[in-house]
Amino acid sequence: MVSAPVAWAGARALVVAQTGGLSGSEVSEASPVTLQTVLNALAVLVLAYVVARATSAVLNGLADRLTTQRFRVTLLIPVVKVGVYGGAVWLVFRGVFDLSSAQLVAFSGLLGAALGLGLKDLMADLFGGLVLVAERPYRIGDKIAVGEHYGEVTDIGIRSTTLVTPDDTAITVPNYLFFNESIANANDGAAEMLVTVEFYLDPAADVRVARRIVREAMETSQYVYVTDDHPVTVRVTDDLHYRTVTGKAYVDDLRNEFAFETDVTDRALAAFAEHDIRSPRVTPGVPDEAVE
Amino acid sequence: MREVAEDAVPDLPVAALREAGLGAQFDALEEAVGGHLEGERSNVAVVAEPFAGRAGLLAYAEEYLGAAAERRSFDGLVVDPDEAPAPDSEAVVVDGCHYLYTRRVGGFDPLERFIDRVTDSDAMFVTGWNRYAWDYLRATRDVDAAFPVVVRLPALDAGGVRDLIHATYGPDLPAFESTEAFGRVKTLDFERRTLSLTRSVGVEVTVPTLNLSYLTARAEEDVGEVEAVVFERLTRLSEGNPGVAVALWERSVEDGTITPASVEALDRSLDLDDDAGFVLLLVLTNGAVDREVLAAALPEVQVRRSLTFLADRDLVSLSDDIAWVEPTALHPAAEYLRGRRLLW
Numbered sequence: 138m139v140s141a142p143v144a145w146a147g148a149r150a151l152v153v154a155q156t157g158g159l160s161g162s163e164v165s166e167a168s169p170v171t172l173q174t175v176l177n178a179l180a181v182l183v184l185a186y187v188v189a190r191a192t193s194a195v196l197n198g199l200a201d202r203l204t205t206q207r208f209r210v211t212l213l214i215p216v217v218k219v220g221v222y223g224g225a226v227w228l229v230f231r232g233v234f235d236l237s238s239a240q241l242v243a244f245s246g247l248l249g250a251a252l253g254l255g256l257k258d259l260m261a262d263l264f265g266g267l268v269l270v271a272e273r274p275y276r277i278g279d280k281i282a283v284g285e286h287y288g289e290v291t292d293i294g295i296r297s298t299t300l301v302t303p304d305d306t307a308i309t310v311p312n313y314l315f316f317n318e319s320i321a322n323a324n325d326g327a328a329e330m331l332v333t334v335e336f337y338l339d340p341a342a343d344v345r346v347a348r349r350i351v352r353e354a355m356e357t358s359q360y361v362y363v364t365d366d367h368p369v370t371v372r373v374t375d376d377l378h379y380r381t382v383t384g385k386a387y388v389d390d391l392r393n394e395f396a397f398e399t400d401v402t403d404r405a406l407a408a409f410a411e412h413d414i415r416s417p418r419v420t421p422g423v424p425d426e427a428v429e
Numbered sequence: 430m431r432e433v434a435e436d437a438v439p440d441l442p443v444a445a446l447r448e449a450g451l452g453a454q455f456d457a458l459e460e461a462v463g464g465h466l467e468g469e470r471s472n473v474a475v476v477a478e479p480f481a482g483r484a485g486l487l488a489y490a491e492e493y494l495g496a497a498a499e500r501r502s503f504d505g506l507v508v509d510p511d512e513a514p515a516p517d518s519e520a521v522v523v524d525g526c527h528y529l530y531t532r533r534v535g536g537f538d539p540l541e542r543f544i545d546r547v548t549d550s551d552a553m554f555v556t557g558w559n560r561y562a563w564d565y566l567r568a569t570r571d572v573d574a575a576f577p578v579v580v581r582l583p584a585l586d587a588g589g590v591r592d593l594i595h596a597t598y599g600p601d602l603p604a605f606e607s608t609e610a611f612g613r614v615k616t617l618d619f620e621r622r623t624l625s626l627t628r629s630v631g632v633e634v635t636v637p638t639l640n641l642s643y644l645t646a647r648a649e650e651d652v653g654e655v656e657a658v659v660f661e662r663l664t665r666l667s668e669g670n671p672g673v674a675v676a677l678w679e680r681s682v683e684d685g686t687i688t689p690a691s692v693e694a695l696d697r698s699l700d701l702d703d704d705a706g707f708v709l710l711l712v713l714t715n716g717a718v719d720r721e722v723l724a725a726a727l728p729e730v731q732v733r734r735s736l737t738f739l740a741d742r743d744l745v746s747l748s749d750d751i752a753w754v755e756p757t758a759l760h761p762a763a764e765y766l767r768g769r770r771l772l773w
């Protein structure tokens with residue numbers, strides 16, 4: 138890993154060497170790095186951090202008040218962060234080195250090469266963050282699955298993305314993972330999301346009644362969202378020892394995913410009991426005598 | 430039960446509804462009857478918000494059909510499928526069809542039985558539906574397939590509201606007065622709204638709204654008078670709902686006068702938990718519900734507690750176990766439920 142002072146000294150030397158061939162009118166003399174300039178640079182970075190955090194907090198608060206329309210606001214958060222931090226970095230380099238635009242571009246390229254040798258993962262994360270902001274495979278508020286992780290995106294940073302899992306665990310996922318992994322987005326910026334609920338039935342059970350019960354349990358849930366583009370569907374599949382009734386419907390807000398699933402399951406099972414629709418009684422591979 | 434809710438708003442005469450600009454809806458009814466007499470399948474669904482004049486339109490249908498029609502009405506939640514009417518006449522006028530279902534497993538049986546009778550019969554059915562219930566049933570049960578003619582009651586404009594008030598109350602209207610105590614009348618209206626700082630803390634702020642008709646007027650005589658401002662405000666707050674406009678009007682008249690400032694809407698920021706939001710939805714989509722019947726039908730929902738909570742916040746009224754949405758709370762409740770995606 139390249140140390141920061143070495144990288145800076147090397148970069149300055151390269152910039153001076155490069156600009157040595159230019160006329161004096163084209164080159165501005167680099168200002169000496171004093172304690173004042175370093176403190177100014179730190180102040181700019183701290184201010185940028187505060188502004189980015191405050192803006193995020195305000196936008197998140199506004200998004201929560203908008204409930205199902207919150208995605209229109211949350212997509213601005215990573216864009217604002219990139220803008221604030223990008224502007225701060227620009228100000229820092231202009232203030233510390235007092236470079237012209239041409240020198241700044243040259244310095245940026247050399248600095249990137251120097252840092253990339255030792256901090257390539259960090260650079261991958263940073264570039265991944267920029268790609269995420271530009272391409273938006275997901276937004277804050279979306280429910281995504283990446284690798285073994287599944288949860289709601291609560292923050293998209295320059296270096297990492299934060300997911301909150303159903304167990305209320307916050308997972309920080311480095312942005313570079315998104316270059317290598319597939320991302321499954323359950324709602325893609327919409328408030329509603331498809332939820333699947335499965336029931337396993339004894340082969341002797343009345344499947345028609347079971348289908349009707351599952352459909353009505355979904356249609357009457359307080360969390361369901363039904364339109365022509367978001368219908369309720371029920372599917373039946375037949376297996377060796379049981380039948381599977383799969384209900385699919387959209388929940389009105391992805392945050393109600395598990396409440397919807399629980400509500401449907403609870404009421405469907407109660408109706409199954411009333412209509413004598415039973416769960417499969419035979420465990421595959423276990424003789425009936427052993428079960429009894 | 431329905432009478433309890435409808436007492437919240439005076440009866441809207443048919444003539445008043447026609448004066449207010451709903452003549453096209455009455456004509457659509459007559460056209461459907463004409464189609465039925467020519468052998469077309471012309472079952473009608475009259476779809477409207479609560480208090481919007483649905484009862485008046487159905488009363489007109491019954492009168493227009495004359496002796497050929499029989500009238501049936503559902504006043505509360507129907508749980509027995511056999512209660513669905515089997516027609517004995519050539520035409521049947523049925524109001525309260527939104528009471529034919531309950532949001533529970535097996536709760537659609539009365540509705541399904543009724544729809545079967547509509548489609549199997551040669552009689553003409555003219556039915557009345559709560560608009561919010563209709564939208565839900567159309568999405569989940571395709572109920573519109575049984576009714577080729579759908580008559581929706583539209584929102585009235587300011588002129589329609591004015592004509593409605595004049596037709597309902599006749600020439601003896603209260604005096605229209607301006608007031609300086611609560612802002613100017615002409616250019617700006619001032620409304621008090623509660624701005625929520627946190628979930629439990631709010632602050633009242635005064636929000637100016639422009640009187641566009643005044644700003645765009647060219648001559649002094651074009652400027653909206655106080656009367657026009659009152660009706661414009663009434664229309665905006667009632668969202669063109671005739672019954673809500675009348676309810677707001679009656680609440681705003683004091684000592685024989687009415688001012689723009691006295692025309693106020695329900696100003697309350699709503700923040701309801703899941704059960705309270707769902708119960709509010711059920712009251713809105715049914716118009717009026719019996720608390721005990723609903724609690725028995727939905728044991729997994731805290732119905733009684735939620736209704737008490739809603740009544741304390743003036744969103745619903747409770748009387749002898751019957752709950753209904755107050756006319757002035759109709760649109761704030763609908764707006765809130767729409768934001769929660771409970772109304773689609």
